[in-house]
Amino acid sequence: MARYALRRLASIALILVLVSAIVFVAIHVLPGNAATLILGEYATPEALRTLEREMGLDRPLLVQYASWVGSVVTGDWGVSLAMKQPVATVVGYRLRNSAFLALAALIVVVVVGIPLGTLAALRRGRPLDLAIVTATYVGISIPEFVTGLLLLLVLAGPSLGWFPTSGYVELASGVTAWARHLVLPAMTLTIALLAHVVRQTRSGLADVLTAPYIRTARLKGASPRRIVLRHALRNALLPTITVLALDLGYLMGGIVVVEEVFAYPGMGRLIIYAVQNRDVPLLQMCALVVASVYVLANFAADLAYAWLDPRIRYS
Amino acid sequence: MTSLPPALGVGGAILALVLALSFAAPWIAPFPTTEQHMLERLKPPGARFLLGTDQYGRDLLSRTLFGGRPALGLGLGAVALGLVLGVPIGLTAGYVGGRLDDLVMRVVDAMLAFPSLLLALLIITALGASTGHALLAIGVANGPGVARIVRSATLALREAEFVLAARARGERHLYVMFGEIFPNVLPPVIVEGTLRIGFAILAGASLSFLGLGVQPPAADWGLMIREARQYVFLSPWPLLVPGTALAFTIVAFNLFGDGLRDRLGAT
């Protein structure tokens, strides 16, 4: 098991390096560059060149990359061009806010989604399953911004007005107020994510239920309850972990759109802001942070999987 | 006579409808999409404007009919690009194996470490916001996923006995890859591609909603919803009409893809 973990760790490290390279390359294919952004369109060529030299933009690409990676690793995350603040501070704050949202959505999804998916797989083909499947179809097919706006319309509109339409309030100012600002964005995220998780849990469990060893259990005289709890679920848990890790990816994609709809000050909104303003230092770090979170989450999932599956643990 | 899965039938029917309407838009739309009627802004459905008007008094029905075109074009184009990029890479990596496969898959894994929207955003940042760039961005973001699937299928087939027989015959590697392996990789690729169209349309609409895809004054579902946002409490129709169209189209593609997978998997 330890050997497996080490190998995965080495793999992850390599991927993180590649991720940083991709981020860097994607952005620096830019026609213009940071200097042009700062000085504007009408800057003189000399002024541009001076600033470029100051910012180190005239060095070869590889050197710029290495220098950037070096500063990231030592904790110097640069300064946002558009916000004029240290990137680390901004990212830290926004990341925390997004984490609240993500956590809220994940909790609901795990507590509600996995049992729902299990139920659907057990009642396969019957009315309950069909209803659940139909609902999930709709859930994955409606874009988050549509769901979000619909929720906004109904629950935050002038008629009901239960929730604020946008913005954010610090936890320190009061739990109720803070929670009220979280509900709608969290709900929107949850709906989309729930649909994904229910579908995948359902198909994972349905697959397990057709396995030969389930038949063995039946022929041993095991009751359906015992089959599900002792045999099926444990084996279905394995792919579920993979599903959850994968869903973190959906989550992070969805968060971008949802935060925009509700003007929620999180990482997603920050990324959009950076893209719109071509704020290279900010965008680079945001992308790196988001991708790293995903990579690490998958790594944790791999380890959990290996720990649970005796075929991997004891090989 | 094997029965048609209902998903295939229903999905296919809706798709046919959507495609037909989008194609026929220039002939059946009652108003030009850019024509403004300032006295009839944000009206609900009525006799003149069958589905209501938006904040500039433009007819929602016409705009929605035309709005499918960039959405569909983006979705189909992006997936096509993803296939063009992903299939050769996956096929080669899976067939050649060894160091090349390791290297290519590491890069693919790294690209898959980004939520696909984020990858697309990075590319848009580099190139600037437009429909074409959105297509490129989503297409490139789709490539790695396709490559991965093609690679798995290729790996499985590489040791198949008919492939080994071909190699024992002295067939050239290119023939084995494209003449023997590829035709067997095609069915899962088709299914995968069809399933991805729905998500590509969703991604394209999301980009347009964020202002980074289709640009005004074009008619596009995602863009229309973006514009409808400020006025949603004044009139829900500019949100509901394109939103419903978008949802229906994506559901249809997903249904069709699932039905196709059942159908092809059963043979």
Added chain:
Amino acid sequence: MPPPVLDVRALSVQFETNDGPLRVLRDVSLQVARGETVGLAGESGSGKTTLGYTILQALAPTARITGGAILFEGRDLLGVGEDELRRLRGRRIAMVYQDPRSALNPTMRVGAQIAEVLEIHERAPARAARRRAQELLELVNIADPASVARHYPHELSGGMQQRAVIAMALAGGPSLLILDEPTTGLDVTTQARILELVADLKRRVGAAILYISHDLAVIAQVADRVGVLYAGELVEVAPTADLFAQPIHPYTRGLLDALPHLDGVRGLAPIEGRFPRLTDLPPGCVFAPRCDFVAPACTVATPALETVALERRARCVRWPTVLATPRRSTSEAIERAAVTSDVPLLAFEHVSKHFGGAGAVARWLGVGAPPVRAVDDVSFDVRADEVFALVGESGCGKTTLGRLAVRLLRPTAGRVRFAAPKPTDAQIVFQHPDSSLNPMKRIGPSLARPLVLRGLRRRERGRRVRELLESVRLDPDYGARWPAALSGGEKQRVAIARALAMAPQFVVLDEPVSALDVSTQASIIRLLAELRRTLSASYLMISHDLSLVRHVAARVGVMYLGRLVEIGAVDEVFRAPSHPYTRALLSAVPRPDPAVPGRPIRLEGNVPSAQHPPTGCRFHTRCPQKIGRVCEEAEPPWARASATHWIACHIPIAELSRSSEDARP
């Protein structure tokens, strides 16, 4: 006279499919009494597995029981409720299946899975159940049951997994035990031990046993009475000795005549024709289209299962004629081509093939895995115009050698010398007909492809494709068909034709008939022999089936764990003197003759891992004739038993001859 434990009466089962109802079992009646073992023999598609599952009511949802009754200890199982069924399953009726690896839950320890039976049926507390599980593992002759109980299924060998499944089946103390192909997929030496266990359990436990298998030789060793299933119908039932000595139904006769015997003389008589489609059954007797004794009366109505003699029933209206016709005493022997030439066509010179293994750095650090030594320093040659067979059990390296011969693999060490002008003069035919042909290509283009490589023009190709199809006894119109429409035997014929299309001088046959039914095997083998004569080609035949090899090969090589242990002319290898492993292998082959009980030489332990092969002689960890330290330290030298017969063993030839006296052919 107590009622039989199991009494199946006129059972009919069908499956609903898109092409109509598939009538899998029709009017099947069978009894099993307490303490009796009844064998159910049938080829694939006969419905034998369905019968097993029907008894336990564990069929797929698309199955329907359309008639008959299943009485268990007097009670009809078909009318019993779900709760009662659950009480019976695992306790009064237990089942053992074909693939133990997938029958066991991979995330649950073996002991716990066995103990579960007790927890379900006796509400036994955990500790008592665990203890009993260990006792059961001892009952099935597993050494160190406490340790095995703590293991997970994937950590055990195939043989041990199957024993664990048997232990699980015995846990509830069943009155009826159903075994469905329990030894298929296991090596012949492992199979011998499982059969020994079954015989032992018969004596000790006294349950009624229904033993389902396609392997008639195994049934001859195990069963007291035999029922023969063909395409869903029971065509003959008789005591084992009677059935084998004097089969009545033409299908049973055909089946027994098709079985290759270890003497190399009897058997391999083909049964012409194909299995009927279950959606499209012929009128009258289901075997009529393929029967040598068919008469007009046979196609009018399905014959009834009549009592023909004491305790013997057969479903044939022509049975008096059949009984009166003498059986073929020996089938036309297959010409093996005597060893005439000394010219090697393909030679292996100290060939080794190692797979995997971490790089040098990893190994130096101590974290690398050693390579799998599939083949280690093997040397032999195949002459022109001969059939050379390579035998051995799974993991011995014979498949790897076959692939090395046709350059699909490159040797890690040593050389493969091929004396023919072009490398593609060596071709290969594989084991699995389903994956031998590209499913996305029609037969014609698949066959034409090698011709394209040889430079033939379009019209010539068309002609040659038709010729090829004819040479493997297929209609020329098969060229337009898709592989999915062909039966296993037909696909294998196409695969052979495709190999032959390259006009090879040397063909590797990698288990060419093991995936086929017995009735088809004989015709494919004969076809291969005939084609070889026409082409004057050589065959390297890789097989685990020793009886088949005796019929077909001129020379044989025996392999164990990557090494060649014995080589010689076929008659020499199959008789004394023998390498101890060869001797054990030959003794383990079940004979299709109940009068000759098997006395397999027991091989203790499991096959060692090819990553850590034993030092010295690789067989020493299991050799019943190990002489001492020398076997562990030194590699055995090649000793010469005759001009053409060599054995790699430390034991002198004279002693090997003496000890092998009772190794019968």
